[in-house]
Amino acid sequence: MKNRMMKKFLCTAAAALTAAMPVGTAHAADAVVGDMNGDGSVTISDSVIMRRYLHGVLDIDSDSFLAGDINNDGSVDSLDLAGLKYIIFSNSGRMPVGAWAILGTGEDYFYFDGDGNVTVTHTYNTTAGTVTENKVTVEGNKLIITGEDENREYTISWVNSKRFDMIENGRKRIPVVYYGSQPLVYDRLLNGTWISDSGREYDITGINGYYSELGAETTENFSYEKDLNKLIFHFDSENLNDGVNAYITAVDSMHIDLTWEDGTVERLTSRNYEVIDGVTYINGILIANKTYSLPSDYAPNGILPEAQAAFNEMQAAARRDGLSLEICSGYRSYAYQRDLYNSYVNRDGKAKADTYSARPGHSEHQTGLAMDINWAGDAFNNTPEAKWIAAHCAEYGFIIRYPQGKQDITGYKYESWHVRYLGKELAGEVTDSGLTLEEFLGIDSVYKY
Numbered sequence: 269m270k271n272r273m274m275k276k277f278l279c280t281a282a283a284a285l286t287a288a289m290p291v292g293t294a295h296a297a298d299a300v301v302g303d304m305n306g307d308g309s310v311t312i313s314d315s316v317i318m319r320r321y322l323h324g325v326l327d328i329d330s331d332s333f334l335a336g337d338i339n340n341d342g343s344v345d346s347l348d349l350a351g352l353k354y355i356i357f358s359n360s361g362r363m364p365v366g367a368w369a370i371l372g373t374g375e376d377y378f379y380f381d382g383d384g385n386v387t388v389t390h391t392y393n394t395t396a397g398t399v400t401e402n403k404v405t406v407e408g409n410k411l412i413i414t415g416e417d418e419n420r421e422y423t424i425s426w427v428n429s430k431r432f433d434m435i436e437n438g439r440k441r442i443p444v445v446y447y448g449s450q451p452l453v454y455d456r457l458l459n460g461t462w463i464s465d466s467g468r469e470y471d472i473t474g475i476n477g478y479y480s481e482l483g484a485e486t487t488e489n490f491s492y493e494k495d496l497n498k499l500i501f502h503f504d505s506e507n508l509n510d511g512v513n514a515y516i517t518a519v520d521s522m523h524i525d526l527t528w529e530d531g532t533v534e535r536l537t538s539r540n541y542e543v544i545d546g547v548t549y550i551n552g553i554l555i556a557n558k559t560y561s562l563p564s565d566y567a568p569n570g571i572l573p574e575a576q577a578a579f580n581e582m583q584a585a586a587r588r589d590g591l592s593l594e595i596c597s598g599y600r601s602y603a604y605q606r607d608l609y610n611s612y613v614n615r616d617g618k619a620k621a622d623t624y625s626a627r628p629g630h631s632e633h634q635t636g637l638a639m640d641i642n643w644a645g646d647a648f649n650n651t652p653e654a655k656w657i658a659a660h661c662a663e664y665g666f667i668i669r670y671p672q673g674k675q676d677i678t679g680y681k682y683e684s685w686h687v688r689y690l691g692k693e694l695a696g697e698v699t700d701s702g703l704t705l706e707e708f709l710g711i712d713s714v715y716k717y
């Protein structure tokens with residue numbers, strides 16, 4: 269999704285709306301749109317003030333001016349008067365029906381069933397969302413939500429048919445957008461942090477989120493509606509009537525494609541980053557490379573049982589094809605790798621040693637999930653065994669961890685003999701993608717010291 273498309277869309281939307289509906293967001297944060305007299309609600313008395321101002325018989329202060337500039341074009345004129353009339357008309361006791369979300373904040377989601385019941389789902393801070401059942405009554409333009417402990421009273425100010433503002437305590441304006449006719453089905457597909465190939469980081473909780481350009485300080489808030497695989501994004505800064513459409517396609521367990529309405533495709537990579545006892549897991553996958561190291565006390569003291577069982581299965585299959593596979597180097601302790609690396613540094617120097625040997629804590633052999641098969645050297649390349657491993661290891665849950673031509677990405681030259689256990693499903697996905705594990709997870713492998 270590119271800014272150019274957004275601008276084009278905004279112009280179209282603005283042209284369609286013209287006088288009838290207000291657009292724009294640059295109102296003072298605490299100004300109620302249309303509230304010329306500052307009493308917290310938008311009524312016929314506000315339109316009287318605006319009309320007198322337009323006739324030149326009344327001066328207004330800057331707060332009133334901001335509240336009255338309904339279409340946000342920098343002036344208060346007859347278009348704003350038409351917009352104000354729309355708001356006043358809509359405010360007379362109309363009740364929201366269906367699913368609604370607070371725009372952009374990552375907070376509450378409402379479902380109004382039309383019979384006076386409202387379900388409030390708190391979308392923040394929890395995977396499934398906390399659901400509270402409340403009773404709602406509407407008196408005129410007052411919305412009263414009856415909770416277990418307290419009643420909360422809001423004034424509803426309709427901005428258009430898919431957007432209203434809940435006004436709390438007279439001034440605080442809470443923008444609410446239409447989500448759809450059906451109650452929220454919590455969307456695990458989008459939940460979490462995503463790195464986009466267009467250089468954005470998305471953070472999504474429930475039906476709200478924000479994105480930032482990587483490295484940038486500012487963020488853009490949004491909510492989205494979901495209709496099967498169509499998402500309708502409502503960006504905080506755009507305040508659009510209908511939102512911007514995107515279609516989601518699941519690529520594999522860690523990637524989705526977002527196809528924006530201008531045809532731009534953004535690929536999102538899930539980024540669930542955890543460090544547990546000094547060990548880094550990305551999307552649940554234990555990572556040891558030049559960027560991410562293992563602590564010296566991480567010591568499974570052998571190939572982990574699941575990886576060993578997978579190797580045994582692979583070994584048996586190779587034997588049926590007349591080939592012999594043996595682990596020539598499996599688990600290596602932190603201390604072993606430290607001594608090995610130091611001996612290479614003494615022989616070849618640090619720069620050279622770094623091209624073929626891992627610094628202590630950075631070797632994948634310390635994970636208990638990696639192994640060298642038969643012969644750890646270039647002489648193994650192109651042997652029938654090496655070809656068999658390349659063709660079949662994913663079927664048993666392994667990947668060739670350092671493929672040919674990917675040294676700049678993995679940090680290691682091609683090693684036909686070094687495989688990493690990932691489990692069958694993930695190994696299949698990584699192999700099918702044609703990517704290295706670093707590319708698949710969107711991470712790097714570079715010493716930072």
Ligand SMILES: [Zn+2]
Pocket residue numbers: 633638639640644685686687
């Ligand atoms: Zn190895």
